[in-house]
Amino acid sequence: MAALNSKLILLASIFTLGALASLAMARHTPQEAATRLRHEQWMARYGRVYTSPNEKETRYQIFKDNVALIDSFNAEGAKPYRLGVNQFADLTNEEFRTARNRFKGHMCSPQKGTFKYENVTGVPSAMDWRTKGAVTPVKDQGQCGCCWAFSAVAAVEGINQLSTGKLVSLSEQELVDCDTSGEDQGCNGGLMDDAFEFIIQNKGLTTESNYPYTAADGSCSAGKEGNHAADIKGYEDVPANSESALLKAVANQPISVAIDAGDSSFQFYKSGVFTGECGTELDHGVTAVGYGESGGMKYWLVKNSWGAQWGEEGYIRMQRDVSAEEGLCGIAMQASYPTA
Secondary structure (H helix, E strand, O other): OHHHHHHHHHHHHHHHHHHHHHHHHHHOOHHHHHHHHHHHHHHHHHOOOOOOHHHHHHHHHHHHHHHHHHHHHHHHOOOOEEEOOOOOOOOOHHHHHHHHOOEOHHHOOOOOOOOOOOOOOOOOOOEEOOOOOOOOOOOEOOOOOOHHHHHHHHHHHHHHHHHHOOOOOEOHHHHHHHOOOOOOOHHHOEOHHHHHHHHHHHOOEOEOOOOOOOOOOOOOOHHHHOOOOEOOOEEEEOOOOOHHHHHHHHOOOOEEEEEOOOOHHHHOEEEEEEOOOOOOOOOEEEEEEEEEEEOOEEEEEEEOOEOOOOOEOOEEEEEOOOOOOOOHHHOOOOOEEEEO
């Protein structure tokens, strides 16, 4: 009986070892090995380090799913834009949206007051404020949900350059730390209009070099806050749900806009004119810095704040003149701009 039990135990051990060997072989199929190598190369490129083997495996599985989605989309070639394996490839879409898209769109009030460009006629067929020296290099908000601050600052940098002839990189961190008495709450989200209101009440905004970005909430530095480098006199809202009104505005200065950037196609956008999968649940603040046409398709040129490795060196071209009055991803719903 003991001998029989020993044989059964031995057979069970052999079976278990065989199963483990089969599993190991399955994990190292050529396709799986290639994907794991791709993940290692991706980690090296973006400096990603994980705290444990378990975390690495979890992130690898997310990476694997995202790569499959990206490769499948590009292979179909059905859209005029492409996706890419960027720095967000080991994040689920929910993680991605939670960390970065914190525009408080539901708290925006309807457009009111004047629209200084209402009677503008004969706008240029194309505009790119980068070529006119009114746009600073692309910045990176990191894991802080303060897209609203980057959108507002880019618009203020633009009007300041148009007014003074000098392009000065201004401080998002000042808004994150100091603009906290109203709806704006640093990394927890905010509104561009409220940021403009703060700058007006504060009588200006300091430079990025004087008050550097930390990608985290901090205490307001009164000394730095008082060292103004640019100011604005007011701000106006672009009439809602009108791409033609938005066009008049963007033809004259960089404009803060809110969009629905929650879909994976936005997370992994790489190049081309984005015709996207998006709705109108505004969750991200960006800056329209121009417009044009490519391959017969009109587009908005939009500056993002996810670093220069995302999209077209930090920018996205979004389809313009769509059938929906609110514009693609709601870009024409809640646009605004500072006035000098």
